[in-house]
Amino acid sequence: MTAVPSRRRFDELTDPEIAAALARSPRVILPMGSIEQHGPHLPTGTDFFAATSIALAVADHLDALVLPVCPLGVTPMHMPFPGTVSLRPQTLQDVVADIGASVAGHGCTEFVILNWHEGNIPSLALAAEHLHRDLGLAVVVVQACYVAEERYGPQAGGLTHGGKIEAWSVLSCRPDLVHLDRAAGSGDRRQGELVDRLRRDRAFQPVLTDVRTMSPAGWYGDPAGATEQEAREFVAGLGAEIADRLIGVLDALAQVQPGPAQAQARGAQARGAQARGAQRGASARAPGLPA
Numbered sequence: 001m002t003a004v005p006s007r008r009r010f011d012e013l014t015d016p017e018i019a020a021a022l023a024r025s026p027r028v029i030l031p032m033g034s035i036e037q038h039g040p041h042l043p044t045g046t047d048f049f050a051a052t053s054i055a056l057a058v059a060d061h062l063d064a065l066v067l068p069v070c071p072l073g074v075t076p077m078h079m080p081f082p083g084t085v086s087l088r089p090q091t092l093q094d095v096v097a098d099i100g101a102s103v104a105g106h107g108c109t110e111f112v113i114l115n116w117h118e119g120n121i122p123s124l125a126l127a128a129e130h131l132h133r134d135l136g137l138a139v140v141v142v143q144a145c146y147v148a149e150e151r152y153g154p155q156a157g158g159l160t161h162g163g164k165i166e167a168w169s170v171l172s173c174r175p176d177l178v179h180l181d182r183a184a185g186s187g188d189r190r191q192g193e194l195v196d197r198l199r200r201d202r203a204f205q206p207v208l209t210d211v212r213t214m215s216p217a218g219w220y221g222d223p224a225g226a227t228e229q230e231a232r233e234f235v236a237g238l239g240a241e242i243a244d245r246l247i248g249v250l251d252a253l254a255q256v257q258p259g260p261a262q263a264q265a266r267g268a269q270a271r272g273a274q275a276r277g278a279q280r281g282a283s284a285r286a287p288g289l290p291a
Contacts, residue, residue, distance in 0.1 A: 008059040011068045018065065022107040027064035030099060031055040032124065034073030034117040037081035039162040039219035041183035042170055044083040045071060046162075049177075050169030051116040054144050057239020058114065058246065067103070070095060073117045077211045081218050089123040096127035104135045110250060113141045114242075116169070118199065138257075140249055147242055152234060160192060161214065163221020171231035183223050187215020 007013060010028075013021070022028075033048030043049070048071040055066045074092050078084040087095075100111050111131060113124055121143065128139040148169075149159035156164040162183075170178050195214035198206050211218050 008056055008064070008066045009068070010065050013065075018106070021065050022103075025063040026107050026109040027062055027112065028067060028103045028108045028110070029055045029059055029062075029064050029112045029114055030067045030096070031069040032073065032096075032113055032115040032117065032120050033069060033071055034075045034078075034119065035071055035083075035085045036073075036075045036078040036117075037083035037218050038166060039183065039217065040185070041179045041181075041223065042162055042166060042219075043174070043177040045177075046166050046170055047073070047117045049173055050166065051114055051144065053169065053173040053235050054116070054239055054242065055114045057235050058112075058243045061240060061243035062112075062247065064112070067099065070099070073120045074123050075117065075119045077119060077208060078218070080210055080212060092120065092123040093127045093130070096124065097130050100127070100131040100137060100139070101135060104131070104137055109138060111137045111139045112246065113139070114144050115141060116145050118143075118145065138250065138253055140246065140253070142242060142246060144238070144242060147245075148234075148238055151238065151241060157222050158193070158196075160189075160196070160219075160221030161211070162186070162219030162223065164223045164226050165234075166221075167223035167226040168231040168234040171226060171228050172235040175228050175231075178226075180223055180226065185217045186222065187217050187220035189220055191215065192220035 007017075010018065031048065031051035031054075033045070033051040035044050036047070037044060038046040048069045052066070052069045055069075058064070059066045070092075072085055072087050072092075074089050075084055075086045079086055096113065100108075103111065113128060115121065115124055121141075124141050128141050131137045132139045145159055145165075148165050152165055152168075153159055156168070159165055167178060167180065192214050195208065199208055208214075214220065
């Protein structure tokens, strides 16, 4: 898969450039994050810095536009800390639905929501359902943080709140905001991993109300030693992997659940086949007429 060098950010393009981009490739990516505490060493915007940098890396492979990140998310679990701003789930659903409706009106047919904040997952699932059922968009929600955990977790000490994976995410685009020298006071790893297992279980989903149950300091992990070079390699590798897997998902989705244009074409083909079958049946029932 070859990256297509081009400007991708929706907010940096002119209106004619956006129209041309959508005509060429009707794919749009919406990065999603949150504003919440990430310890004394990472900025409160860690999640949306991660989502944006990874979305841009993915977009180069997909020839897609990247919308301005939606920085606020659903994060009541982190509200005990003053660096957190949380939305109500319905508010986030409405914002994403309005964004999707806007780009659909301009020709987008494939809408990718690239998420880095776990608290957004239920709201994004409902918003994606609406965008598909009511507007006909092909929608895929990518939990980019989980893909990062799968690929880089073993070498980075897992996907922890404030650990090396999140440090890389910010170092890749805003190294001036990363203060590894301040990364002291991490919570107990065993406690943090226990809480993460509870909230990431697919079969059993308990409600956790306060991030301090994971760590009194609000974060845990070991970001020490993270470098800008590692961060650039992390984003490039993760972007390529997500893009490769995403293309497979979109292709499969088009086969099993075609979009409006594909459905219309397939419907016309089916109606044509039915009409031809009816003609053959009528001919068979009428002796003396050519088949």
